[in-house]
Amino acid sequence: MVQSRATTVDEFMLEVGPERLPFIQGMRDACLRTLVGWEERMAYGMPAYAPPGRSDISVAFNNQKQHVAFYAGQAAIEAFKADLAKPGIDCGKGCVRYRNPARMDFAVIEAMLRDIRGRHGAMC
Numbered sequence: 001m002v003q004s005r006a007t008t009v010d011e012f013m014l015e016v017g018p019e020r021l022p023f024i025q026g027m028r029d030a031c032l033r034t035l036v037g038w039e040e041r042m043a044y045g046m047p048a049y050a051p052p053g054r055s056d057i058s059v060a061f062n063n064q065k066q067h068v069a070f071y072a073g074q075a076a077i078e079a080f081k082a083d084l085a086k087p088g089i090d091c092g093k094g095c096v097r098y099r100n101p102a103r104m105d106f107a108v109i110e111a112m113l114r115d116i117r118g119r120h121g122a123m124c
Contacts, residue, residue, distance in 0.1 A: 003045030004062075012047055016063050023068055023101035027061040030106055034113035035059065046071075051120055058120045059113065067097040068104065075119065076112045083108045 006012040009028065016024045031049050032040065038049045038058075046062035046069075060071040067090075074094045077084065084091050088100040098104050 004042070005045070006042060009040055009042060009047045012042060020063050020068065020101060023098075023104055024061070024063050026104065026106055027068070027070065027109070030110050030113060031059060031061075034110050035117055038117075058116055064097075067099045068101045070096040070098070070109065070112075072096060072112050072116060076116050079115055080108060080112050083111075 004012050004015055006015060013021070013024065013028065028047060031038075031047070035049050038051055039054075040047065040049055041057075042048065043057050043060060046060050048057040048060040048071075050057045050059075057071075058073065062069045062071075071094060077091050077094065077096060081091070083105070084096060086103060088098065088103040090097040090099065
């Protein structure tokens with residue numbers, strides 16, 4: 001799945017295969033738990049999160065063919081580059097790609113989400 005046609009995140013979750021579902025659900029759970037009060041919506045064919053009333057997105061994730069992608073932004077990736085420097089994890093300017101989803105460290109992901117929330121507004 002590169003770009004979903006789902007109109008809701010619940011519909012998107014139904015498209016995820018059973019081998020990736022625990023990891024994609026883990027991403028959603030981490031976002032919902034950490035980004036309390038933020039809006040969850042589909043954007044660019046993937047689940048996305050933004051402070052209330054904002055049209056732009058601050059966080060997104062996707063189930064790509066070869067990896068799970070976490071769109072955290074350049075500042076978060078730079079702040080956590082030491083935690084992300086592990087085999088099977090590839091970082092771009094604003095994206096973390098987990099080629100092996102079992103390598104996803106949800107403690108680091110939630111720390112990144114807290115960092116993003118702090119920079120974009122805890123309660124907007």
